[in-house]
Amino acid sequence: MLGLDKKDFGFLLFVIFLTLATPVLLQPFPEGSALAQFNAGYPDLMQRFAIYGIFAIGFNLLFGLTGYLSFGHAVFLGVGSYSVVWMYKLLGYNVLPGLLLAVVVSGLFGLVIGYISLRRSGIYFSILTLAFAQMSYNLAYSVFTPITNGETGQQVYASDPQILMGPHSPTSPHLFGLLMIDSLKVPVGGWVFTFNIGYYFTAIIAIVVFYLSMRIFRSPFGLILRAIKTNRTRLNYAGINTRPYMLAVFVISGMYAGLAGGLLAAMDPLAGAERMQWTASGEVVLMTILGGAGTLMGPVLGAGFIKYFENIFSKINENVLHQWFSWMPQQVNDVLTAVIKPFVGDGWHLTLGLLFVLVVIFLPGGIMEGMRRIAKLIARPDKPEGGVEPAETQASE
Amino acid sequence: MDTIILQILNGLDKGSAYALIALGLTLIFGTLGVVNFAHGALFMIGAFCAVTMQKLLNLSFVQIDPTRKDFLGNPLKVQVPYVDSWFGHDIGAVLISWSVPLAILLAIPVMLAIGIAMERGLIKHFYKRPHADQILVTFGLAIVLQEIVKYFFGANPIQTAAPGVFSGSIDFGVLIGFAPNAITYPYWRMIYFLFSVAILGGVFAFLRFTTFGMVVRAGMNDRETVGLLGINIDRRFTIMFGIAATVAGMAGVMYAPILSPSFHMGMDFLVLSFVVVVVGGMGSLPGAVLAGFILGILQSFASMNQIKALIPGIDQVVIYLVAIIILLTRPRGLLGRSGVMED
Numbered sequence: 001m002l003g004l005d006k007k008d009f010g011f012l013l014f015v016i017f018l019t020l021a022t023p024v025l026l027q028p029f030p031e032g033s034a035l036a037q038f039n040a041g042y043p044d045l046m047q048r049f050a051i052y053g054i055f056a057i058g059f060n061l062l063f064g065l066t067g068y069l070s071f072g073h074a075v076f077l078g079v080g081s082y083s084v085v086w087m088y089k090l091l092g093y094n095v096l097p098g099l100l101l102a103v104v105v106s107g108l109f110g111l112v113i114g115y116i117s118l119r120r121s122g123i124y125f126s127i128l129t130l131a132f133a134q135m136s137y138n139l140a141y142s143v144f145t146p147i148t149n150g151e152t153g154q155q156v157y158a159s160d161p162q163i164l165m166g167p168h169s170p171t172s173p174h175l176f177g178l179l180m181i182d183s184l185k186v187p188v189g190g191w192v193f194t195f196n197i198g199y200y201f202t203a204i205i206a207i208v209v210f211y212l213s214m215r216i217f218r219s220p221f222g223l224i225l226r227a228i229k230t231n232r233t234r235l236n237y238a239g240i241n242t243r244p245y246m247l248a249v250f251v252i253s254g255m256y257a258g259l260a261g262g263l264l265a266a267m268d269p270l271a272g273a274e275r276m277q278w279t280a281s282g283e284v285v286l287m288t289i290l291g292g293a294g295t296l297m298g299p300v301l302g303a304g305f306i307k308y309f310e311n312i313f314s315k316i317n318e319n320v321l322h323q324w325f326s327w328m329p330q331q332v333n334d335v336l337t338a339v340i341k342p343f344v345g346d347g348w349h350l351t352l353g354l355l356f357v358l359v360v361i362f363l364p365g366g367i368m369e370g371m372r373r374i375a376k377l378i379a380r381p382d383k384p385e386g387g388v389e390p391a392e393t394q395a396s397e
Numbered sequence: 398m399d400t401i402i403l404q405i406l407n408g409l410d411k412g413s414a415y416a417l418i419a420l421g422l423t424l425i426f427g428t429l430g431v432v433n434f435a436h437g438a439l440f441m442i443g444a445f446c447a448v449t450m451q452k453l454l455n456l457s458f459v460q461i462d463p464t465r466k467d468f469l470g471n472p473l474k475v476q477v478p479y480v481d482s483w484f485g486h487d488i489g490a491v492l493i494s495w496s497v498p499l500a501i502l503l504a505i506p507v508m509l510a511i512g513i514a515m516e517r518g519l520i521k522h523f524y525k526r527p528h529a530d531q532i533l534v535t536f537g538l539a540i541v542l543q544e545i546v547k548y549f550f551g552a553n554p555i556q557t558a559a560p561g562v563f564s565g566s567i568d569f570g571v572l573i574g575f576a577p578n579a580i581t582y583p584y585w586r587m588i589y590f591l592f593s594v595a596i597l598g599g600v601f602a603f604l605r606f607t608t609f610g611m612v613v614r615a616g617m618n619d620r621e622t623v624g625l626l627g628i629n630i631d632r633r634f635t636i637m638f639g640i641a642a643t644v645a646g647m648a649g650v651m652y653a654p655i656l657s658p659s660f661h662m663g664m665d666f667l668v669l670s671f672v673v674v675v676v677g678g679m680g681s682l683p684g685a686v687l688a689g690f691i692l693g694i695l696q697s698f699a700s701m702n703q704i705k706a707l708i709p710g711i712d713q714v715v716i717y718l719v720a721i722i723i724l725l726t727r728p729r730g731l732l733g734r735s736g737v738m739e740d
Contacts, residue, residue, distance in 0.1 A: 069529045116721065123432055123528050124724055127675050131717040134668060143710030278668060282536065289533060342548050350548065353540030360534040361522065 003215060015210060015297070019203045022046055023193050030190030037315060040308055043183055043196035044267075048307045050202035051263045056287040056299030057206075057213050058256020062249055063285075064294035065222060067229035068118075071126045071281050072133030075113070076106040076254045078140065078276035080261025082147065085154045085271040088173070092164035093156075095173050095180070095201075095266040099259065106258020107251050114250035118243065121232070133281055140273035153272030173266050175201060180267055198267050205263065209256060214296060216252070225249055257284075286356055292368030301367050309348055316344040399570060399579045404697045406569065410586040410655060412693020413593035414440075417648035418670040419677060419685035420600060421641035427617045427680045428634045431520055432528055434535040437667025438542040439642045442511065443504050443649025444658035445546055448555050450500035454480055454493045495560045497654055504646045512642025516635045539664065547660040554657035559585040589651050596644060597686055603640075604682075613637055617680075672720040678733020688731055692716050 004012060018025070027041030040046070059073055083105045084098030091097055117128040140148040148154055156162075173180045180198035187193075216222050224245050227235050235242055265271050274280070283306065291302025318341055325333040343351045363370050418440055425433045457478040465473040481489030492499070519538060523531045563584040570580035604610035616623045616630040623630045649658075656662060669692075677688030698704060700712035723730060 067527075067529065069532065116725065120724055120728060123532065123679075124675065124728065126532065127671055128721060128724055130668060131672060131720050135714045135717040138713035139710055142713050278664075285533070285536075347544060347548055349540060350544035353537050353544055357519075357534055357537035357541060360530060360537060361519075364530065 002211070004218070008214060008218065011296075012211060012214065016207055019050070019207055020200075022049070022203070023195050023199065027191055027193055031192050032190070037320075038312055040312065041194060043181075043194055043199050045307065045311050046196065046199045047202050047263075047267045048311075049304045050199065050206040051260050051267070052284075052287065052303035052307055053300040054202075054206050054209055054263065055257050055260035055284050056291065056303040057209060058253045058260070059284045060288050060293060060295075060299040061213055061216060061256065062253040063288055064299070065217070065225040065229060066246065066249060068121065068246070068250075069126045069285070070117075070129040070250075070253075071278065071285070072113070072129035072131075073253070073257050073284050074276050074278065074280035075133045075136045076109060076257035077261035077264070077280060078136070078271070078273060079106050079109050080258035080263075081265040081271035081275055082154055083258070084262040084265035085156070085269060086147075088156050088265075088269055089154075089160040089162065092162050092169055093171065093173050093269075094164070095175055095262075099262045099266065102258045102262030102265075103255050106261070107255045109258075110251040110254025111247070114247050114254070118246045118250060130278060130281070133276060133278055137273055137276040137278070140276060148271075148273055151273075153270055155270050173198075173269055202263050202267070205259070209259070210296075210300070213256075216249075217296060221245065221248070286352065288366075290356060290359055290366050292366030295365075295368040298366050298368040305367070306352065309352060313344050313348040313351065314346065318345075399575050400701070402569075402573075403580050403582075404701060405694050406580065406582050406586075408694030408697030409590045409690070410693075411696065412690035413590050414648055414652050414666065414689075415670055415673045415693050416686045416689025417593050417596060418645055418666055419673040419689045420597065420682060421645040422670055422674050423677070423680060423682050423685040424600075424637055424641040424644075426674070427682070428613060428637045429516070429520065429524065431523065431531050432535070433520075434532050434667065435515070435539040435542060436535075436641075436645055437663035437665070437670065438539040439508065439511065439645040439663070440649040440652075440666055441546065441658065441660065441663030442542065443508060443646030444557075444653045444656075444662060445550060445649075446504040446507055446646065447497045447500040447557050447650045447653035448550065448658055450503050451493075451496040451557055454478065454496045454499070457481075494558075494562075497557060497559055497650065500650045500653075501647055504650045505643055508643040508646030509639040511646075512639035513635055515642070516638040520638070539667070543660050543663065550658075550660065552660060554659035556657045557653040559654035563588060585654055589655065592651050593648065596647060600640070600644060601682070609633065609636075669716060672716055674730075676720055676723045676730055678730025680734065681730065681732045684730055684732030692719065695719065 002009065002012070023041050023046065025041075026046065027039050029035040029039050040049075055073075055077065059070070062073075063069055080102035083102040084095065087098030087101055113129065113132045117125055117132065120128060141150055170177065170179055178197050178201075180201065181196075183194050183196035183198075185192055185194050224235070224240065224242075228242050228246065232242055261271075261275065264275070284303075287302040287306050288299045289302070290305060291300065292298025318337060321337040321340055321344070322333060325336050328336070341347070359366060365372070418436060421439070422433060422436050425431055425436070455478055457476040459474050460477045462473045462475045465475075467473045478489055478493060480492050483489070484492070515538070519534065520531075523534055566581040566583045567587060568577055568580070569582045571577055604614055612623065612628055612630070613633055616628075616633065620630055649663075670689075673688045673692055674685055676692065677684030677686070695715055696712065699715040705712055
């Protein structure tokens with residue numbers, strides 16, 4: 001169905017179910033309970049899950065399939081955001097034209113950057129993309145201030161034309177009248193579930209692009225990309241010119257990132273150059289590796305994982321820790337708090353870095369490989385793991 | 398003419414920092430074949446060695462000075478640094494003022510230890526893994542180091558002063574026959590340049606004129622054969638990693654008075670140093686040094702007002718532009734051998 005075999009179609013349905021039920025699934029603890037701070041079912045965070053999921057899916061198309069490590073993917077994120085905000089400024093708050101422009105513009109950027117960067121591979125490719133990203137970032141702060149509004153960041157001002165704005169048009173991002181910030185709060189028992197329009201808008205887009213990436217993974221095009229990762233020279237000897245394929249996937253991947261950047265601005269009508277900084281490029285690398293590069297679902301999980309960490313763990317401070325351990329003797333409480341404190345709150349990046357190092361060392365396949373190993377242990381507890389499966393199964397997951 | 402000399406001088410200190418970091422990166426790449434994304438973090442730790450030294454020397458206790466009164470008429474409480482009371486005020490003041498150069502003494506063992514621990518503990522396991530994995534794991538390590546420093550020293554830049562003796566500027570123009578005040582150059586930057594030249598010379602001399610250096614150079618060319626001759630090349634490479642870390646650390650210590658150390662300074666320098674390495678040629682030590690100085694000076698020229706008026710924004714991008722042009726036209730870099738990771 002939909003050009004997928006039965007197993008994949010089932011998987012897609014499962015993903016659709018997960019995505020649509022997220023507002024309920026991520027709200028497991030009743031309101032007001034001690035654990036309620038671990039709930040992730042509020043709109044802002046769920047939107048980030050979906051948006052960075054899209055970003056990571058796109059990055060994974062490039063890195064997971066072909067093994068080309070781009071360290072400058074944040075350029076497209078920034079370009080997408082600026083496009084959407086500019087459409088707000090010129091036309092009005094409908095997100096659709098902005099998103100279309102974001103995809104087109106980031107595609108053009110991808111064409112230029114890709115055309116040049118793909119002349120080299122390996123670490124040179126990484127550094128070329130990094131150089132382009134840093135260049136765009138620096139220029140956004142200096143020469144392109146008329147377009148980017150420099151350090152203030154671009155936003156809508158009262159003096160902007162907004163030619164499609166009627167007297168009754170909404171004054172925040174919307175899709176034909178559906179306001180992105182509107183949400184429906186449903187109290188069920190002790191729980192409060194928030195169904196936010198912005199989240200469902202991003203979620204539906206995320207499902208569509210996930211489906212697209214699934215099709216790319218299964219297509220002959222995807223097969224060529226994987227062949228490039230395995231042995232590019234051999235492919236050249238077989239008479240296949242790999243350049244157009246690489247350029248195509250680079251542009252597609254850039255469009256995904258542009259779309260994600262556009263959605264960021266669609267949820268919150270601001271765009272700043274810091275979205276282009278190389279830390280943002282590094283973040284998507286972390287997401288993809290943590291989740292599992294080359295797998296369909298991994299990058300999305302990685303994105304969700306990191307964004308969850310960022311929002312929930314950074315809220316935990318010393319007082320919260322003291323409260324948690326309040327049932328212990330005072331000294332133990334103090335020691336535990338002192339030990340854990342550097343890793344939470346402002347220090348969550350430290351946890352992230354450590355975790356990332358550990359994953360790269362011990363679990364190069366990320367969360368997906370971890371899950372597969374656990375599943376294998378459960379399925380055949382008596383047999384030693386590995387050995388039976390061919391090495392490339394991770395790419396076809 | 399004087400503006401040209403001035404810009405060259407201005408580019409030298411930044412260029413020296415690039416050259417020192419790029420030299421370390423190249424040493425690590427040339428010996429161990431590892432792309433070290435944590436090298437900027439080592440530079441940053443070096444700078445924080447200077448901060449630590451300054452803090453250590455300024456550690457003080459409170460003493461009541463009966464000869465002076467505060468505005469309420471009570472005896473004045475004064476902070477007396479320990480070094481003052483140990484060595485007397487004159488020597489103590491000099492020690493505190495010289496905290497940055499003294500920090501080199503602290504930085505050498507610290508950086509050597511960090512470098513060797515890093516190589517033995519982590520990087521050793523990544524020789525056989527693809528370059529992408531090496532980049533990723535050292536990138537993760539850089540985040541960790543950076544966050545640890547941030548935890549102990551906070552997120553704000555910490556001002557670290559150069560010794561008071563070197564605070565002014567030298568009137569360089571007079572020395573070579575220009576009008577007074579046409580070319581002035583801060584003393585400390587000149588010292589930084591001389592210092593980095595000394596370090597660069599030291600490293601090259603060490604590699605060229607000692608048996609250890611000869612073995613290392615042989616190992617860079619053909620690791621297996623050197624191993625077959627019964628030389629424990631791994632241990633020497635580990636020490637080279639430590640030395641590369643120390644070079645980066647010392648570059649950081651001396652740079653602290655020029656740029657107040659903050660936890661993310663390493664990453665900013667790392668990106669540029671990588672560009673420097675690529676421009677100079679992957680694996681070429683003289684290339685790294687040459688490219689470091691060239692790019693530093695180019696950047697200083699590009700930030701001249703006359704040039705900025707001609708091409709707006711050029712100061713922000715000149716280094717990257719050069720890198721892109723070099724990579725596309727001469728992928729081996731300025732002085733690189735052909736065939737080193739060139740595909």
